[in-house]
Amino acid sequence: MSPLPEGWEMVVGLEVHTELKTETKLFCGCANAFGAEPNTNICPVCLGLPGSLPVLNERAVEFAMRIGTALHCVIQASSFHRKNYFYPDMPKDYQISQYDVPINGPGFLDLPDGSRVSIERAHLEEDTGKTTHIGGTGRIHGSDESLVDYNRSGVPLVEIVSGPDIRSAEQARAYAAELRAILIATGASDGRMEEGSMRVDANVSVRTGPDAPFGTRCEIKNLNSLRSLQRAVEYEAIRQIELLEDGGTVSQETRHWDEDAGKTQTMRSKEEAYDYRYFPEPDLVPVVPSAEQVEQIRTTLAPMPAERRARLIDQLGGAPTPAQLDQLMAAVEINLDGFITAAIDAGVTPAIALARTANELAGLGDGVANLPVDDYVALLKLEDAGELSATQSKTVLADLVAAGGGDPASIAKAKGFEKLDDSSLDATLDEIIVANPDEWQRYVDGDDKLTGFFTGKVMAATKGQADGKAVNAALRQRRG
Amino acid sequence: MSETPAPLSEADVRHVAKLARLSLNDEEVARFTEQLRTVLGHAADVESLDLEGIEPTNHPLEIVNVLRADVVAPSLDRTEVLAQAPSVVDDRFSVPKIVGDAP
Amino acid sequence: MKALDIAAQVASKERSAREVLDETFAAIDARDTEIHAFLSLQHDRAYATAASIDERIARGEPVGPLAGVPLGLKDNLCQRGETTGCASKILEGWRPPYSATAVTKIEDAGVVIVGKTNMDEFAMGSSTENSAYGPTRNPHDTSRVPGGSSGGSAASVAASMVPLALGTDTGGSIRQPAALCGVVGVKPTYGLVSRYGMIAFASSLDQIGPFANDVADAAALLEVLSGHDPMDSTSLDQPPVSLLAQLDAGVAGMKVGLCSELLAGATEEVASAVRLAGATLEAAGAEIIEVSIPELALGLSAYYLIAPAEASSNLARYDGVRYGVRVDADDVTAMNTATRTAGFGDEVKRRIMLGTYALSAGYYDAYYGQAQRVRTLIISAFARAYEKVDVLLGATTPTTAFPIGDKVGDPMAMYQSDICTIPTNLAGHPALSVPFANDASNLPIGIQLLGPALSEQKLFQAARVVEEGATK
Helix, strand or coil: CCCCCCCCEEEEEEEEEEECCCCECCCCCCECCCCCCCCCCCCCCCCCCCCCCCCEEHHHHHHHHHHHHHCCCCECCECCEEEECCCCCCCCCEEEECCCCCCECCEEEECCCCCEEEEEEEEEEECCCEEEEECCCCCCCCCCEEEEECCCCCCEEEEEEECCCECCHHHHHHHHHHHHHHHHHHCCCCCCCCCCCEEEEEEEEEECCCCCCCCCCEEEEEECCHHHHHHHHHHHHHHHHHHHHCCCCCCCCEEEEECCCCEEEECCCCCCCCCCCCEECCCCCCECCCHHHHHHHHHHCCCCHHHHHHHHHHHCCCCCCHHHHHHHHHHHHCCCHHHHHHHHHCCCCHHHHHHHHHHHHHHCCHHHHHCCHHHHHHHHHHHHCCCCCHHHHHHHHHHHHHHCCCCHHHHHHHCCCCCCCHHHHHHHHHHHHHHCHHHHHHHHCCCCCHHHHHHHHHHHHCCCCCCHHHHHHHHHHHHC | CCCCCCCCCHHHHHHHHHHCCCCCCHHHHHHHHHHHHHHHHHCHHHHCCCCCCCCCCCCCCCCCCCEECCCCCCCCCHHHHHCCCCCEECCEEEEEECCCCCC | CCHHHHHHHHHCCCCCHHHHHHHHHHHHHHHHHHHCCEEEECHHHHHHHHHHHHHHHHCCCCCCCCCCCEEEEECCECCCCCCCCCCCHHHCCCCCCCCCHHHHHHHHCCCEEEEEECCCHHHCCCCCCCCCCCCCCECCECCECCCCCCHHHHHHHHCCCCCEEEEEECCCCCHHHHHHHCCEEEECCCCCECCCCECCCCCCCCEEEEEECCHHHHHHHHHHHECCCCCCCCCCCCCCCCCCCCCCCCCCCCEEEEEHHHHCCCCHHHHHHHHHHHHHHHHCCCEEEEECCHHHHHHHHHHHHHHHHHHHHHCCCCCCCCCCCCCCCCEHHHHHHHHHHHHCCHHHHHHHHHHHHHHCCCCCHHHHHHHHHHHHHHHHHHHHHHHHCCEEEEECCCCCCCECCCCCCCHHHHHHHHCCCHHHHHHCCCEEEEEEEECCCCCEEEEEEECCCCCHHHHHHHHHHHHHCCCC
């Protein structure tokens, strides 16, 4: 990460759109489902057929309020507005959104590094359909025609707008990561940037110092990962600084992040400051949450990432190593910390609980969500007691996740995993030393790099049953 | 007291026609400008009123909280819908090329 | 041609639904080439419905309260599988994949829909001259307009083609044609009848309502139409209204406000008819009180800012992408523009542009914002009036039917036709027009009764008395 040129500061605000995990769309009973055959989840309402009318999904309202609560927002009575513009993915050629009175007013988000980013608002709105472009490169430019699928049209979104408080690309990434973890924790969203259920746009400008007036900002779109977000924000800030230092001016525009080229590109034919002609949506009535509802949501909100990190740090004795801190933060970010906590509570060594979760479980895909915590804890207890080696434990874990649970002991037994006793290990090591005299001599002479060579041989010979630490200890002991 | 807006001009009419995806020839611009100016002239009795402190009415009713349970209902038959579409390719609505992203 | 009589005859097997339909289509054949009330007819479907009604009656199974009664459906009401086009080229040939709730309700009641009636394009107009398919003619004098925008529905009943019709009313589009055609027309309380499936013109003003030859028939139809609909968020949480049971309760002790603003601009004959209607009510025991509600005069201007604004947004969806007509072009924006330019008539374009302007940046507060405040003023003014009176009485429209072609060149003159009806829509209140007298040229005059929200019972009771005293 290169620092900005001397005398410059970046000012960044992020707009995040998240799809809500409701069963149905925001204004109709069509299924809110990913990946269905084109134009099969449509009805007069989400297709905007003449005569259709919207009716608000109560669960979407509840989810929006959960998000607002998690972000310390003011939950308020709100109403809907129409945002008018023409685009083929918009069945009514207006979007029903919220304008001057959103359901969630100002709030804030505290980042792990202790900095605070203000939240201006988090409101409800409907999603658009999806277009694919035919001909040319598959991008809009150069295509001959476009095809529209309205399955996604009307899916509920919450748009979260931060204040222009972010001052570095790292902080931008940290904000997006923390917000994603919060959204997942509320149960309202699944936070998948690559799939598009969470979308981040960045507003970037630069100025010469904290008291200088804000510069002209550009909106950056097409950020499909946290990494892209960080790279794009950094690129854009530098681009603007170089432009200004050369005597140019920054035009207010929307720019596309080009991942391959590593640059933001201006978008052609952009109508500047489009007039959306917002007016109150006459087909919907206001939403007025009761004090009881607001309180109920507040008291039943699941623990948020910050609280869960604090709990894990506490379970680790209050002073985690930097590596452990990284592991526990990563686990919280992807909502797997519940496994760690349960394991530690059941007496599993914290290091194993952390490692197995942050390293192995994290890499086993979506199936982990269906893994019963008790089965996981049982497995770790076997490993902790020395019944299974680390390698064996990882293998059984993969099976457990694939099967959606099971009895770890039975799985281990079925695989023939048994603890390798010391005499078998000694005998195996004897054979290997005899078979590899030159390497053994080099090891004895001090070439520690050969530890891996011998460990690998032992593992192969015992079909993974040996315990890595025991092998290491045996090797060192033999060397003297 | 609200400020009286400038009278509607031909440029205004061309602008709103564009916003509304309508194309007008010169004769139409001139004719519509005159007709709309007359209507807006009559509306002057409204926009010149001092209505400070009066809340706008967005709905004649005073209903709030009309909500629907999050339960899936049957969708439309795709065939019936696509049969009414001007142009269909691969079960999707086809349109001529889109120039530019959404505003 | 009374709907309730027909329903009784069909239910008692005195006539079959099929016979009624034969007469209906014969009447349409005889007169509609000249009148042009209908844009399309549904012979096959209607006969199938009639046959099923006759079969159920023969088997002693229950049928709805209006079983076998033929009806004309305004072309902006969605009927699954039938062309529904709002008399516009842009929706030519569109067959909705669903029916409006109101349509489903009348079908469940046994009504036999015979065809779609003509209207001003997208309900924008007061004479049905803005139809893309030619005007409808007033059955009383075919050189004159039937009123609008529900001119086809009004004329179909007035010409005795059908005993019932459905229309929609946004600024007077049921009541004004009812008055000009000499039939009963009702705009219910906003939210009493579901708007689901009614092709929107101005969402906060639109309502579906009945046309009939007499008050009792109109009441019967409104009973069927009304009641809460979960598909419409602006639908009142009310059960269907009961009107027939108390229809003859009379007006003893009812306070009727004769409203001077609702006589403004009225011809002498129209004003005189209104006063006579007042006298009729008085003779039946009502108290006539002269009232003035000056705020009502602001209604026209507020309406011609609010309605086009909402319409400009409601009509954006007609872009050639998903249904209706498409005029091809190289890119989608050019296609949208070419389609809408070719597909919309002048009045629709005018209102879309006016509405777009009223909402646009820099003008919103002065136009749309102000108009919505005027709306608040009018609602409060009505509320104050209804503290003193139960219902209001006035003209439905200032004149009788004017000649075809008379006002098309002058939009403002056309808009004046709605000055007596518009305030009701702005307030969301109910109102109806009852035919009362004819002018010297034998053209019908209707008088208007207005009431606060959900006062339909009182309005119908008063209308019934007026109808009995009518001098036509």
